Structure formats: C-alpha cells, structure tokens
Amino acid sequence: MFDLHKLQVFAQVAQAGSFSKAAERLLMTQPAVSQHMKELEAALGVQLFRRGRRGVALTAEGRTLLDYAQRIFALAAEAESAVLNVANLASGQLNIGATPGVSTYLLPDWIRDFQARYPQLVVTAQTATTSGIAAQLVARLLDLGFIEGDLEAADAARLDAEVLCDVPQLVVVGPKHPFWSRAAVRLQELDGQAFVMRQPGSQSRLWLDQILEAHGARPRIAAEFDNPEAIKRSVIGGATIGVLPAYAVRAELQAGALRALRTDVPLTRALRAVWDGSAPLSPIARAFLAFADACAHEAHARLPYDSTDKYARATTR
Template structure:
C-alpha cells in the first residue's frame, strides 16, 4: 500500500507543520514532498492534512496514521541496528549442534574461547546424532553443526561441509585386559573379543561394525552406550575393548589409565563442520567456525613433530580447512600409541 520512505516523509511533514519545513529536514524539494503525500493519500483513500495559510495540520485520519508511523519507524530503526550489530558481532545468538564426542570433548573449549573474544554473543549448543543435526540444519533450527564422518548422500546434497581435521580412532584396553601387554595386534585377532560399543544404529557403531566385519573380526558385545564417556569409563574398569576418537582419551593415555593398541588397519574419521547449503553462513557462524578451526590446529601446533613416539601430520585442506590429526604423546615404555590413519568412513 505504501512504503517506509513515504511514512518517513509523512512523519517529517507532521512534525514540521509544513511541506517546506519537511523538505528542508529531508534535503528534498518541496514539490517532491508534496508528490509523496499526494501518493500516500491516494493509496489510503483519505485526506491526511488540512492545508492552511500557515502550513498544514493533521486530520483525524492523519493523527491515527502518525501514531502508527512513529512506532513503525522506531521498529525499522531498531531492526537496522540489530542487523548491524549482528553483522559487526556486537549482538546475536548462534544455535550449534554436535555429535556426542564433539559435544563432550571439543565444543566446551571452542565455546570458552569464543565467549572470551565475544562475550556479548550467546551460543546455544545441543548434542544430537548426525542425521538429527542434518535434519535440524535443513529445517533452519540449527545454524551450524559439527560431526565425525560423512553425511548421507541425500543430506550431503542439501548441506555444505568443511573438513577441519582427521581424527584417529584408537582401539583401547584397560590395565585388566589380556591385551594390555601386547605392543601390536592385528585387527582379525580381535575376533570374539568383548567390546564396549556405541548404541546400535549410530554412525559410529555402523562404521566400526563395517570395519571389523571387513577384516574378519566379529566382536562379542559386552555393553552398549549412547555416549563416549561411558564407553571410556567401562573400558578403564573392565576387561573389554573400546574404540574412541583420540581427543576423547588424551588424558587417560598420558596417565596410563588406558592403552591404545597398535593396529594393522588405519582408523580415522573426518571431523567436519556442516551447514545449510542454500544460505550463506551468518557472521556469527563464520566467526565461531573460525574459532573451532583455530582450536583444532592449536592442538596440532602444540605437539613437537620431532618428538619420539609422536606422529603428527597435516594433509591437504578441503573447503578451506587443513586436515590435521589429533595425535597423542606416547608414554615412556610405549604405554600408548599414535597411529597413521588414512581410511574413509561414514559418520
């Protein structure tokens, strides 16, 4: 019916009490102001001003419109300010989803560093499976997601992905396990061994089941959990094997509470950031992704590449993110081991 600019002109005429006064305020010609008001009155089908020798005054209809015009113009100014604040990272909220391991062991550090730099921004985080994260990104319920492994083909066609790094997956045993004293184990030797597994249907479980089956190892499932922390604790106190990402067991490998077995099969999964493809990342999402990427590569940089018992490498960047490994320093006597991992997996 009418645009915001005409409302601005109308409000200035009402405040100045004349077309000439409004023209001066708006740096316009008086005929241009008059034309805008004629068009506004024609669009509404009412007379907004009484014309007199000393200027103009509002009609009853004009007073009604002026009340709304002030509120509308105030909201427009507020909206412009909010948009600029978000663009300048002065205000805003980010909704992030992450798979269980990322949520438990990586996301807290990323959020901490992000909040130190941008204390005025709010990050809302939730833990979900890869399919759930994909669904919520497509439905615009999440702004950014972090997963391990790959997306389904259907989801991959609708989401953008950036690989942050390759994360080694360690085959772990506790001090009570018979394999604790072994330095190297072939994957096929794990046939019939008791395993602490992720819940059936999870991407981590599907990936591990396929790897074990491919190499002739059929595990005996001792317990199933929906989070990596429970798996880790169970392996530490029991006599079953677990497979977890390197970042989840850094402290335990360094203290000797767990041991990562040397395996003849490379095991890694890609840590990826994902977002809805049809819309560009918001300034807040871009900033958070940059912090996550920096945290990942700070872990890599802190480790001396030439140290005995440490294997660290950087591979080609994909989608502007270097793929590096979360590798673990080996304790004296080989109580934990880092491995060269280059396999392709699903999430």
C-alpha cells in the first residue's frame, strides 16, 4: 500500500502546491519527491494531482486523501505522546471507583502492583454502587470506574465501557446447610431457600432477582448486606445460601469453608472498566486501564472453575 513517509511527502506537496517547493521543505530532490508521488498514485490507482504551469492542484481523490492523512498524522502524534507519557509517568493522581466486590478483592492488588511500577503516582479508590460510580464519572469526580454487570441504560448512553473478563458467579453454602453434601443444584430448587443477598437497588441484587425469578425460584431473604464480604461470612457460619463472584470465595473454597454448587444455568457477569467518554483518558488512567486489563485476565485464569460451560451441563446428584 503506502507508508507514513509517502503520506508526509504527499501532504507537503499538497500544501506547497509545487513539487519543487515541497522538495525544498523536505530537504529532498525534486525527482525523489516525484517518484514518491508516482508510487503513491500507482498504489492507490488514482490521480492525486492535476499538473499545471503554476504547479499542482489536488484532485477530488487527492483532497480526500489529504483529509485522512491529516487525521493519521494527528493520531500518530497522539500515540507517540501517549506512549512517552506512560513511559515517563513522573507524577500525578488517579481517582478510581469500584463496586464492592471489585473494590474488596481485586482493586487492592491492582493498585499495589501498579504503584510498585509507578511509585511516584498517587492512586485513591472508593467504593460505590454502579449508579454511584456512573454519577461520579459524569461529574468528573472519578477518572475511572470498575463494575460488575451492566450499566443502566441512561448511564450506558453517556459512558464508555470495556469488558475486562467474564466472572463466574457461584452458588455457595456453608457446612451447616443441607445442600453441603451436594455437588450441584437446579436453580428451581432454590425456591423458598434462605438467602443472604446484596441490598435492594444494587445491580448485583437486580441481576440475581431476575435470574432466580426467570427460573421459578423465589428465595426467602434471611439477610441483606451492602458488601460481598459480609455475605460470605454470614453464609459460612449459617444455614443460608449466597451467590458471589468466584474471585471472592476462592480462598474459602480451597480451605473447605464454603462449597460451590454447580447449577443447571451458567451464571456469569462481565467485569467492566467505565469512564466518561466525552474527554480523553489521562495518561495515568490509560496506563492503569491497560494494567487492570492484564491483571483481570490473569486473575480469571486462577478462578476456581475453568469456565461456566460445566455449570450448564451440570445435573444434581
């Protein structure tokens, strides 16, 4: 096709209106400039210039290419600046918000490892609901947010989002629950069971309520908490059921304090990064987003189960 150098020569010819003037600006010979333009026109199969006594003028195709060339130059400069900014992050502050599960089990490790790489940066983090994070992003109080699940429609329309990975959601019980001896359960069997859940109005609660109702299960609410750690502790010590992200219960499953029951329906939620797309991310935010993306994929590989496919195939004993 063509390379960036040929585009730069083309742009100089277009701006100068003359091969000879462009050659002077570029410190090239006129034959070299002419050769670049011949090769570019041949590669595209179009005529880019009309030659005349007073110089050259762009054809319609040439004007189109010049418009795109200017965009390419700007994007290349932005890319170079972004790379240099990340490589030379000398100072600055990043304000992050995350939903309770992400804030408790993922974000501390991410921030610790990020600051080990960039010790001169200050990262502050706070915990909020999905809607709370969205509101603070729009108000420019946060630079970056991390959530599980979906944004509300109004928030999705004004925020940008990137899925980092899909997180299995596990039905877990403690040793005191009658299901402790089982390996799997149908969602319909959860009807009437005592559940410990997130508070009403949270995206986690809305998601779980919809899933259970769709499969004919109306659990009895034994307790409601605003964070997954409290749900986990309650389930471990009682005869209740909880549904928690796999990363939140990995240690307890390995220690035998909790048991995850396979289900007949795969339960997963997307882990997303969200930000206000009306302005470009700062170099620090871009660096942390790339870092979090890598961390999320690494953490996903260490989850208790390889995939959710086995949940869909599972049957009760």
